Amino acid sequence: MIKKFLVFLLACFFGLNCYAQLSVTHLLTESQSNPLSIDVKMPRFSWQVLAGNKNSVLQSAYEIKVGEISPLGKDAQIWQSGKVAGDQSVYIPYKGDALKSGVQYSWQVRIWDNYGRVSAWSAKAYWRMGLLSPADWKAKWIGPGYPDDAVNKPSPMLRKAVTVTKTVKSAVAYITSHGFYEAQINGVKVGDAYLTPGWTSYHNRLQYQVYDVTTMLTKGQNAIGAKLGSGWYRSPLGPSNPSPNHYGNDVGLLFQLQITYTDGTSETIISDESWKSSTGELRYAEIYNGATIDARMEQKGWAQAGFNDQAWAGVKVQDYNKDNLIATYNEPVKKQTTFKAQKLITTPKKEKVIDFGQNVVGWVRVKLNGKAGDTIKISHTEVLDKAGNFYTENLRAARAQNIYILKGTGDEYFEPQFTWQGFRYIKVEGIAGDLNLDNFTAQVIYSDMALTGTFSCSNPLLNQLQHNIQWGQKGNFLDVPTDCPQRDERLGWTGDAQVFSRTASYNMNVHNFFAKWLKDLTADQFKSGSVPHIIPDIFSGGGSERDGGSTGWGDVATIVPWNMYLAYGDKQILADQYVSMKAWVDYMQHQAKDNLWNTGGHFGDWLFYSVSNDMDGASAITSKYLIAQCFYAHSTQLLINAAKVLGNKADEDYYTNLIGKIKDAFVKEYVTGNGLVSSDTQTAYSLALEFDMLPENLRQQAAGRLAANVKRYDNHLTTGFLGTPYLCDVLSRFGYADVAYKLLLQESYPSWLYPVKKGATTIWERWDGIRPDGEFETPSMNSFNHYAYGAIGDWMYRVIAGIDTKNEGVGYKQISIKPTVGGKLTFANATYETIYGKLSSNWKTEGDTFYMDIIIPANTTATVYIPDDNGVVSENSKPVSANKDIKAGAVIPGFKVFEVGSGSYHFSSKKG
Structure with missing residues (x-):
């Protein structure tokens, strides 16, 4: 043994086959870390490689072993892959015997690399299978048994006393509800998630959550409690005459607790007729209007053992179908950071207003002191008006007010x-005298996705823009991608989600978030293939297709799956969504006549630049049907791409033939013989060029027309929701990066930086939500936290910092680092946590020298483009040729190109 250890140490010293320098980390099961519930029958495994002190490390083989954990905690191996050659380290499927409902499993992996090293076995990762059949649910749906208050709907409280007579080895709770729920065991909240069970197409898909509650139970008397709220299930939803009870009239609970004792026996505790119900201090809770809490009606200790519930009513058992129950796919909403109150304002109207300094989403925690019956009202808003008064008109019917009775x-x-609530400011009523700012704290919530991207540069306004983009995403990614978080809407508008989805994937790990939401898209998609305007769909209720089928909105069915595939390399997303993708393209084909889609209602280039007195034709109006034709082609191309990835040759051939006809019809209808696109707007040229709608001989000319259009508007953009994401990308792609930079750095309206100069801390719905004279845009549609125009973040990561995928290198298996220097920037820094590990690109210019430091994660490769093809390039202050991990790449005008493996590199290029 001692001899073997000495050999091992010598191997490490001389850099030979020493696994201590090669390891495996970040183990994920179905893209989740140690998930407590998975209902995928053959789950997939992913991991990251830590390369030690080696560059250009690639995995050459792997081995996985899986164990089943018995009720008493013993691990019995049930599958081993054997040594499998290859560099795949993500989405590798389990291939053993069928997995069992409710059972916990462990897995480990070890790898070999291209240097002949072998790693140690990784630490164990775990997952638990969900309840795989409706028959596995022994629990019954229960609701309050007392007469309902149809007006205020106080939140029901349900409870059950439980006696535990043995020592608990493990305890797992399975919970879902109609409406929101928060569960307690012995007075302690179960889990740290909020707004559970999340929002899905409830009739088709209702998620349940699973919690390990082993440490929450004690031997002897215990109590289980659950409080219910209306939530998305029965709150009024939507801005146009919203009606409650979209999914049902009654809130309800489904609860199942599986206890395993140290002696090997088990017990199942379920929601059933034996539970009791009452109400307490939460007298009212609704999404748009807020909550009312009357502390005088608190039933202290109601979820603890020994509480006297003799006066409580029974419960009502409901016979709801359990076929729609599914495990939770995405990260739940959780409490994130907090903000302290920054400033106390007495407005011209003598109202007491607190400024938190940041537009956030969540609520305010408050410490109060007063007499019984004192009523405190806290109202919320995003902005103050021109005079400095509290402004709520843009909230429309949403009261956004919390009421507390002491x-x-x-x-x-x-x-x-x-x-x-979505807010920066609160108005406080009911407190006499001065307010103590220390008593008010803003609590931020959003779906608990890992933050994956950072971007900063030498321009502080762009840094604030990046801040605003990220906070717009945080505020609107609450289980579904909402359009806005404050007014009487907060819905999953499809157009907003599709234009922002690629930017979203840089800022956060949105893999599970969108995978879940896309399944609801499929569930709510109309039989014709038309896509509802919002997902989950509450407008049509699965009936009329009037509220669907808009170009750029319906294309979410193809664009988001493809963007997720680019970002994460997960073919399963394409496989899961393929039928939906194809149905949407077929819908457009059926609407088209002679391959031209010029029918139907469309939102068009939503909120594009327009002037009220358009005497000189300055409003940038783009034909809705021209836009429709462009997106028709784009979605068809994405379907072709998906068919190719999935090996569907018949569809690939059919739709390749179709797209040629679509583009021919576009040119015939919308392009003159001289190459003028009929609408002659920034959006028209951006879409035509981004989606390759023009013959190649007309593309550069069209790009020149686009650049001239920008100049005609004095270097201002005029695009709306659909044109904006592609504007700078097209300009830089066709050699007008300088124009793209001028647009990005423009500070007057309309521009990205105009809201920044106006003090915005999130992205606005309109370019001029606050006009130059301080007045507001139309209050019926004027959100100050609306992420769509934040889609420019994609260009900032990909073009300024240069971080992108290369060709077919989806998921950043093959990376492109190609920064574009311009806009008087002297540096740009970006990092991105890929599925393989950390990737970064940091560049700066000093005098006539360009410096770039990059990090490439293990098990990937990269093509690096150093600006200036005449420069003399060094790496780590030595000639590039001295580094064996760097190879010369293709000859590209304007760049020196190199192929590199994983590791850290420090390039410099002195002008030649």
Whole structure:
């Protein structure tokens, strides 16, 4: 043994076959870390390679072993892959015997690399299978048994006393609800998620959550409690005459607790007739209007053992179908950071207003002291008006107000339940005298996705823009990608999601978030293939297709799956969504006549630049049907791409033939013989060029027309929701990066930086939400937290910092680092946590020298483009040729190109 150890140490010293320098980390099962519930029958495994002190490391083989964990915690191996040659380290499927419902499993992996090293076995990762059949649910749906208050709908509280007579080895709770739920065991909240069970197409797909509650139970008397709220299930939803009870009239609970004892026996505790119900301090809770808490009605200890529930009513058992129950796919909404109150304002109207300094989404925690019956009202808004007064008109019908009634027992602490607000400012009513800012804290919530991207540069306004983009995403990614978080809407508008999806994938790990939401798209898609305007669909209720089929909105069915495939390399997303993708393209084909789609209702280039007195034709109006034809072609191309990835040759051939006809019809209808696109707007040229709608001999000319159009508007953009994401990309692609930079750095309206100069901390819905004279745009549609125009973030990562995928290198298996220097920037830094590990690109210019530091994760390769093909390039202050990990790449005008493997590199290029 000692001899073997000495040999091992010598191998490490001389850099030979030493696994201590090669390791495996970040193990994921179905893109989740140690998930407590998976209902995928053959889950997939992913990991990251840590290369030690070696560059250009590629995995050459792997081996996986899987164990089944018995009720008593023993691990019995059930599958081993054997040594499998290859560099695949993501989405590798389990191939053993069928997995069992509710059972926990472990897995480990070890790898070999291209240097002949072998790693140690990784630490164990775990997952638990969900309840795989409706028959596995022994619990019954229950709801309150007392007469309902049809007006205020106070939140029901359900409870059950439980006696545990043995020592608990493990305990797992399976919970879902109609409406929101928060569960407790012995007075302690179960889990740290909020707004559970999340929002899905409830009739088709209702998620349940699973919690390990082993440490929450004690031997002897215990109590289980659950509080319910209306949530998305029965709150009024939508801005146009919203009606409640879209999914159902009654909230309800489904609860199942599986206890395993140290002696090997088990017990199942379920929601059933034996539970009791009542109400407490939460008298009202609704999404748009807020919550009312009357502390005088608190039933203290209601979810603890020994509580006297003799006066409580029974429960009502409901016979709901359980076929729609599914495991949770995405990260739940959780509490994130907090903001302290920054400033106390007394407005011209003498109202007391607190500024938190950042437009956030969540609620305010408040410490209060007063007499029993004192009522405190906290109202929320994003902005103050021109005079400095509290402004809520843009919230429309949403009251966005939390009301607290004190019980008068000294210091009392309040925060709302089953609601949230979008706000920067709050108005406080009911407190006499001065307010103590220390008593008010803004609590931020959003889906608990890992933050994956950072971007900064030498221009502080662009840094604030990046800040605003990220906070717009945080505020609107609450289980579904909402359009806005404050007014009477907060819906999953498809157009907003598709234009922002690629940017979203840089800022956060949105793989699971969008995979889940896309399944709801499929569930709610009309039989014709038309796609509802929002997902989950609450407009049509699965009936009329009037609220669907708009170009750029319906194309979410193809664009988001493809963008997720680019970002994460997961073919399963394409496989899961392929039928939906194809149905949308077929819908457009059926609507088209002679391959021209010029029918139907469309939103067009939503909120494009327009002037009220258009005497000189300055409004940038783009034909809705021209836009429709462009997106028709784009979605068809993405379907072709997906068919090719999935090996569907018949579809690939059929739609390749179709797209040629679509583009021919576009040129015939919308392009003159001299190459003028009929609408002659920035959006028309951007879409035509981005989607390759023009013959190659007309493309550069069209790009020149686009650049001239920008100049005609004095270097201002005029695009709306559909044109904006592609504008700078097209300009830089066709040699007009300088024009793209001028647009990005423009500070006057309309521009990305105009809101920044106006003090915005998130992205606005309109370019001029606050006009130059300080007045507001139309209040019926004027959100100050609306992420769509933040789609420019994609260009900032890909073009300024240069971080992108290369050709077919989806998921950043093959990387492109190609920065574009311009806009008087002297440096740009970006990092991105890929599925393989950290990737970064940091460049700066000093005098006549360009410097670039990059990090390439193990098990990937990269093509690096150093600007200036005449420069003399060094790496780590030595000639590039001295580094064996760097190879000369293709000859590209304007760049020196190199092929590199994983590792850290420090390039410099002195002008020749």
